[in-house]
Amino acid sequence: MNTNQRARHLRLPEATAEDEAGAADRQFVAALGRGLDILRCFDEGDAELGNQDFVQRTGLPKATVSRLTYTLARLGFLTYVERSGRYTIGAGVVALARTMLNNLDIRQLARPQMLELAERFGAVCCMAARDRNHIVFIEMARSSSAITLSTDVGSRVPIESTALGRAYLAVMPADERTALLADLKQARGKDWPAAKAAIAQGQEQFRRQGFVVSLQSWQRDVNAVAVPLVMPNGSGIYSFMCGGPSFLIKQAALENEIGPALRQMVYRLEVGIGGRRGVHRLRD
Amino acid sequence: MNTNQRARHLRLPEATAEDEAGAADRQFVAALGRGLDILRCFDEGDAELGNQDFVQRTGLPKATVSRLTYTLARLGFLTYVERSGRYTIGAGVVALARTMLNNLDIRQLARPQMLELAERFGAVCCMAARDRNHIVFIEMARSSSAITLSTDVGSRVPIESTALGRAYLAVMPADERTALLADLKQARGKDWPAAKAAIAQGQEQFRRQGFVVSLQSWQRDVNAVAVPLVMPNGSGIYSFMCGGPSFLIKQAALENEIGPALRQMVYRLEVGIGGRRGVHRLRD
DNA sequence: AATTATATTCCGCATTGCGGAACTAAGTTC
DNA sequence: GAACTTAGTTCCGCAATGCGGAATATAATT
Numbered sequence: 363m364n365t366n367q368r369a370r371h372l373r374l375p376e377a378t379a380e381d382e383a384g385a386a387d388r389q390f391v392a393a394l395g396r397g398l399d400i401l402r403c404f405d406e407g408d409a410e411l412g413n414q415d416f417v418q419r420t421g422l423p424k425a426t427v428s429r430l431t432y433t434l435a436r437l438g439f440l441t442y443v444e445r446s447g448r449y450t451i452g453a454g455v456v457a458l459a460r461t462m463l464n465n466l467d468i469r470q471l472a473r474p475q476m477l478e479l480a481e482r483f484g485a486v487c488c489m490a491a492r493d494r495n496h497i498v499f500i501e502m503a504r505s506s507s508a509i510t511l512s513t514d515v516g517s518r519v520p521i522e523s524t525a526l527g528r529a530y531l532a533v534m535p536a537d538e539r540t541a542l543l544a545d546l547k548q549a550r551g552k553d554w555p556a557a558k559a560a561i562a563q564g565q566e567q568f569r570r571q572g573f574v575v576s577l578q579s580w581q582r583d584v585n586a587v588a589v590p591l592v593m594p595n596g597s598g599i600y601s602f603m604c605g606g607p608s609f610l611i612k613q614a615a616l617e618n619e620i621g622p623a624l625r626q627m628v629y630r631l632e633v634g635i636g637g638r639r640g641v642h643r644l645r646d
Numbered sequence: 647m648n649t650n651q652r653a654r655h656l657r658l659p660e661a662t663a664e665d666e667a668g669a670a671d672r673q674f675v676a677a678l679g680r681g682l683d684i685l686r687c688f689d690e691g692d693a694e695l696g697n698q699d700f701v702q703r704t705g706l707p708k709a710t711v712s713r714l715t716y717t718l719a720r721l722g723f724l725t726y727v728e729r730s731g732r733y734t735i736g737a738g739v740v741a742l743a744r745t746m747l748n749n750l751d752i753r754q755l756a757r758p759q760m761l762e763l764a765e766r767f768g769a770v771c772c773m774a775a776r777d778r779n780h781i782v783f784i785e786m787a788r789s790s791s792a793i794t795l796s797t798d799v800g801s802r803v804p805i806e807s808t809a810l811g812r813a814y815l816a817v818m819p820a821d822e823r824t825a826l827l828a829d830l831k832q833a834r835g836k837d838w839p840a841a842k843a844a845i846a847q848g849q850e851q852f853r854r855q856g857f858v859v860s861l862q863s864w865q866r867d868v869n870a871v872a873v874p875l876v877m878p879n880g881s882g883i884y885s886f887m888c889g890g891p892s893f894l895i896k897q898a899a900l901e902n903e904i905g906p907a908l909r910q911m912v913y914r915l916e917v918g919i920g921g922r923r924g925v926h927r928l929r930d
Numbered sequence: 931a932a933t934t935a936t937a938t939t940c941c942g943c944a945t946t947g948c949g950g951a952a953c954t955a956a957g958t959t960c
Numbered sequence: 961g962a963a964c965t966t967a968g969t970t971c972c973g974c975a976a977t978g979c980g981g982a983a984t985a986t987a988a989t990t
Contacts, residue, residue, distance in 0.1 A: 388970085391717040391947070393978065394681035398721050401742060409749040410881075414936060425980050428938060433675040437682050438778050444880025447937075447987090451746035453775040453782045458685060459743035460800025462735035465693040491737040494722050498737045516744025596728025597694075672939085675978070677947065698967055709949050712969060731956095731968075 396422060397430045401439060401451065410448040459516065468593065468600065469501050471634055475627050476503035476602070483620050485606040490526045493518065495545060497527045497601065522546055522557040525576035525588035528564030530601040532574065533590040573621040578608055585611045587621040589628045594636055602628055680706060681714050685723060685735070694732040743800065752877065752884065753785050755918055759911050760787035760886070767904050769890040774810045777802065779829060781811045781885065806830055806841040809860035809872035812848030814885040816858065817874040857905040862892055869895045871905040873912045878920055886912055 403411060403419045416427045431449055434440040438454040463469060472489055480487040480503040489501040496518040521527030521542075531539060543561075547554050564574040568590075575587045586605025593599065604624045605611055611620070687695055687703045700711045715733055718724040722738040747753060756773055764771040764787040773785040780802040805811030805826075815823060827845075831838050848858040852874075859871045870889025877883065888908045889895055895904070 388947095389713055389716045390720065391677050391681065391713050392945095393675050393677035393947080394714060394717050395721060397675065397678035397681065398718075398723060402738075404742070404745050404749070406745060406748060408745075409751065412936070413938095417936095423980050424937075425939085425982095426978085429673055429675050429978080430678060432673045432938090433678050434682075436674065437679060439682060441882055443882070446879065446881075450749070450881065451742060452777065453746075453784065454686075454777040455739065455746055456743045456784065456800045457777050457780070457782045457802050458688070458735060459740045460798065460802075461688050461690060461692075462737075462739055463800070464690060465688075465734070467693065493736065493738040493741050496741070498741045500737065500740065514744065516740045516747070518741050518744075595730065597730075597734065598725055598727070672978095677978080696967070697969095701967095707949050708968075709951095709970085710947085713947080716969095 396420070396426070397434060400427065400430050400434060401455075404451055410443055410446055410450050412446070412448040415448075463500065463515070466500065468591075468631065468635060472602070472627075472631055473501060473503065475630065476501065479503070479604055479620075479623060479627055480505040482623070483604065483606075483611070483615070485604050485611055485620065487604045487624075488526070488602070490519075490530075490601045490603065491598065492521070492530060495521060495542075495549060497521055497524060497530065500600070519580060522550070522561055523576075524580040524603075525564075525574050525586040525605070526601045526603045528561055528576065529568060529574040529588035529590040529603075530599055531561055532565050532568040533592050533599060571617070571621065572625045575613065575616050575621060576605075577613055583608045585613065585616060587616040587624060589621075589624050591628050591631060594632065680704070680710070681718060684711065684714050684718060685739075688735055694727055694730055694734050696730070696732040699732075747784065747799070750784065752875075752915065752919060756886070756911075756915055757785060757787065759914065760785065763787070763888055763904075763907060763911055764789040766907070767888060767890075767895070767899070769888050769895055769904070771888045771908075772810070772886070774803075774814075774885045774887065775882065776805070776811075776814055776885075779805065779826075779833060781805055781808060781814065784884070803864060806834070806845055807860075808864040808887075809848075809858050809870045809889065810885045810887045812845055812860065813852060813858040813872035813874040813887075814883055815845055816849050816852035817876050817883060855901070855905065856909045859897065859900045859905060860889075861897055867892045869897065869900060871900040871908060873905075873908045875912050875915060878916065 399420050399422075400416050403416055408415075413424065413427050413431055416422070416431065417424055420427070422430075431440060435442050435449065435452075438452045440449040441452045442449055469489060476487040476489065479485075482505075484505045486505070487503045488499050490497045490499050492498070497520070499515050499517050499519075502515055519526065521531065531542075534542065543558075546557070550557055560579060564576075568574050573587050573589045575585075577585050580586075584605060585608045586603050588601055588603040591600045591602060602624060604620050605616070683704050683706075684700050687700055692699075697708065697711050697715055700706070700715065701708055704711070706714075715724060719726050719733065719736075722736045724733040725736045726733055753773060760771040760773065763769075766789075768789045770789070771787045772783050774781045775784050776782070781804070783799050783801050783803075786799055803810065805815065815826070818826065827842075830841070834841055844863060848860075852858050857871050857873045859869075861869050864870075868889060869892045870887050872885055872887040875884045875886060886908060888904050889900070
């Protein structure tokens with residue numbers, strides 16, 4: 363066997379499908395994984411990418427990339443741009459995203475309450491889920507007076523440096539969390555110790571108060587508080603946040619008013635979807 | 647060779663990847679196509695789907711589906727729901743969609759003008775692209791007074807029965823259009839003659855007036871006018887629409903005011919992105 | 931015309947994915 | 961609680977499928 367020089371890919375910041383699949387996972391369909399890796403190559407600011415770019419970013423051989431992009435384009439997940447010979451993400455993806463959002467009942471349920479909260483505190487209130495190493499906004503409510511944050515549904519923020527992420531971590535099943543932390547550790551490199559401390563602190567705060575406050579740790583000028591929601595039917599975890607510009611939203615308000623109100627909101631949601639029956643663990 | 651009994655799938659309304667690939671396309675990666683077919687199984691109203699559902703909808707064998715869903719879930723394109731043993735679309739898709747939308751320059755450029763138009767006519771103004779047999783909303787601007795249509799970014803509407811779609815068809819390259827029409831024909835079955843006539847009429851109207859008006863052909867109570875935009879760099883075609891409830895937006899207004907205004911807007915956009923040379927295209 | 935950079939096509943090889951069948955695991959029904 | 965039903969995973973041998981190095985095509989650049 364002189365083969366298997368395949369997995370000799372460049373090591374890149376984001377793990378590729380191949381890496382994740384670990385050794386030999388008889389169940390994992392590599393061709394599919396690679397195709398999706400191609401899609402994930404697109405990042406903020408990459409309007410168009412050519413096969414060459416994909417080759418560089420994924421470490422896959424030219425011929426392979428060519429075939430994959432061809433396939434993706436054929437199915438509308440990529441759009442071929444005549445003039446430049448490059449690709450953009452196809453419109454099909456947007457439709458898929460909408461289907462997902464529309465069918466997320468919890469989101470419909472939460473929306474009015476989020477709006478109310480945002481209005482009440484002149485803040486922004488978001489709902490988020492996790493996508494691998496990131497937190498993704500799933501819904502966003504702004505008070506009419508709020509200074510608009512430049513984020514929107516579908517935007518991603520880091521896990522370890524946001525209230526949303528730390529709240530999420532606080533309620534993750536132990537095994538999953540361990541895996542995720544390991545992942546983050548290697549992605550963050552030497553910034554890890556600081557991140558780890560912040561996570562631990564979030565954990566602790568959640569245990570005591572039922573929410574996680576974050577002061578400017580994600581962006582210099584944003585303060586926020588977050589509360590996680592574990593879906594009772596095992597469909598995962600969501601995280602809710604309320605916050606705003608630091609000159610407006612102060613720590614005291616977050617801890618004494620907004621945090622409790624948000625916790626209350628999430629509690630109501632849990633009840634609304636049939637969790638928290640019988641005895642309650644966390645009462646306020 | 648006793649093989650090749652594989653392609654013996656049930657014939658389903660929406661063509662699957664396999665069908666499209668046609669005979670033997672050496673370039674097409676079937677495993678990837680099948681995986682994406684799984685994702686596409688989700689439709690409005692399908693919050694969760696189990697492997698069984700996928701088997702039914704795609705016609706693929708159990709074992710195959712099992713492997714594909716496993717892979718998709720591993721990569722965050724599907725989320726596994728503990729309790730029900732079924733899947734939902736993963737949050738990663740939403741992030742991907744956002745990336746696409748954010749990088750679509752034409753969209754940023756169009757937004758303010760769309761808003762202005764919507765405001766001016768008390769209507770809704772949308773921008774759309776095509777995803778296979780559908781038109782997908784890419785941007786939407788509402789006048790503050792508008793009665794909200796229940797559609798939103800990412801929603802899909804048919805091609806042949808909407809102004810947006812018919813405008814799109816009017817400027818498609820001949821070969822692509824032929825293929826698309828063939829596709830639609832077989833999907834629509836006996837409703838085709840009517841659809842075909844409407845398309846031809848749209849074509850004709852576009853040739854004469856530069857826009858396509860549609861009165862209640864998509865929904866009983868919606869009137870609209872649409873104008874297509876062929877990107878000068880060959881990155882595809884977009885379609886813009888302005889319209890609203892039929893009791894408010896009348897045919898006369900569409901033809902005499904709104905249509906021309908929309909046409910004008912699209913013209914400005916074309917200029918703004920360097921199309922419509924004649925004068926000069928773009929020197930860099 | 932020569933050079934570089936990028937993408938597609940070719941084609942033989944073996945890996946990968948396939949899928950029928952056997953096996954688990956949960957419900958239902960009687 | 962045995963006998964069905966229904967859904968999902970695992971097994972495993974087979975060969976079709978996808979792979980990828982090299983050759984070829986296509987453009988842009990000098």
